[in-house]
Amino acid sequence: MQTSRFAPLLPVLAVLGSVTSLAIGTSYAKHLFPLIGAQGTSALRVGFSALFLLALWRPWRWHASRTDGIAILRYGLALGVMNLLFYMAIDTIPFGIAVAIEFTGPLAVAMLSSRRPIDFVWVGCAVAGLLLLLPVAGGPALDTAGVLYALGAAACWALYIVFGKRAGHLHAGHSVSLGLLAASLVVVPVGVAHAGMALLEPRVLLAGAVVAVVSSAIPISLEMMALKRLPRETFGILISMEPAVAALWALLLLHERLGGLQWLAIGCTVLASAGSTLTARRSR
Template sequence: MHRPTATPWLPALALLGSITALCIGTSFAKRLFPLVGAEGTSALRVGFSALVLLALWRPWRWPLSRRDAGHVIRYGLTLGVMNLLFYMALRTIPFGIAVAIEFSGPLAVAMLASRRAVDAVWLALAVAGLVMLLPLAADAALDRTGVLLALGAAVCWALYILFGKRAGHLHAGHAVSLGLVAASVVVVPVGVAHAGMALLDPRVLLAGLGVAVVSSALPMSLEMMALKRLPSETFGIMVSLEPAVASLLALIVLGERLAPSQWLAIGFIVAASVGSTVTARPSRPPGADALG
């Protein structure tokens, strides 16, 4: 058991680097959509991430009971579906908005675990943010299919957290590397069926490897370092900034401009996540950041 470090700047910078790398990698991944589609891009990311982390952690070194294998498989399959739905959502809605909608999954897990009055405030903020983003009006700017896919990814993220907790006693590298293998079983066949031989283009393969390293292997490694050394409250607050970071980097990398009301909605969701973290009970573990 690692104690939070007395000088948390290094792990805090590592976590910020993890969030930034994840968002930059996903922003650049969107540029592969015209070549291999969202499904093909997701297959490259998850497939290469599994290979990289298998080589890094060599999970066959650790024993795995049948019960734990079941937990890891469910965790990995959920992770795969979540990534596939999230990338498909990115085809038609901005990256920052997709992340904000997806964030409703872990927020729901955190709030359902508590019965305190203060959580009603964070719930109200999160619901207000979602209502502002969802295409409820007939002339809504956001694509409904994209929003539904992002909501599906949010449900998967919630399940990913629940299944991940059941495998939480395993070494992080052990669980994540095997989980990504299970995720590949879902994502790679869908990507191959959609993109076919285009996935074998050397330029596409090289770009896919870069996306996998920048948006998966690197942030996961940095996050694990930060998680061991930061207080859970600090970790949760910084992770809560991800929708805002994603929106800013999507503006810089992809030129995706959001309306003031959409920035406000994202702010509500970030505030709800930060508030839920700050007022959480000390025993509450921080939610792990996913590949989405």
């Protein structure tokens, strides 16, 4: 009886666990930046994640057409550039703010696919959140390069969603593992060029493997489990909490303190993401 009573909560806890694991893993990854830079850290994360998921899912067991292969390649390349740009963003701007800016990518995809009046409310929330992060709003100045990297990651996230839908008919383990393999083709060479032999130090390799497990393998596995059991509306709303969760863990683990306007900006992003998810599902 106890198991059946709490069973409906398990997928919800899985999503929250995914968001928390991602935030903790990324916060831990920042401690590697002084050793191998954001590029080297991203290379280890994506490279090890690809190896772990290839071993887990063994995607060569499934047949993929040439069209599917091209879709996975595009999806993976977008994923790789997104990871690289995001890590370069959090090298110079707070983690929570970078996540909030990055969330404008999927928001833009959602907004462009709809023409309902209520969507202008969510667009307004997202725009307000971005404006609050600019120095003209009276908040602390942010590193320009970091903001541009985060915006680039947002654009890649949008492409990742578009290309991912074209491979959506494939098994999730098939597309994700091959997608990460394609992502590693972009990120690993950049990381090697930047960090060189420092990537092969045992403590760095071990830390990179931990980052890959905590910030990629665990979140992806938990999300795949939750998606099978939750309505996409509920899943989307829970995932919308990621910027706030990231900011909280960055405060606890990295001591990245945000001002009142910056917290308000993150709140606007969360509201825009959750609201767009809710109204989009209801309209369908």
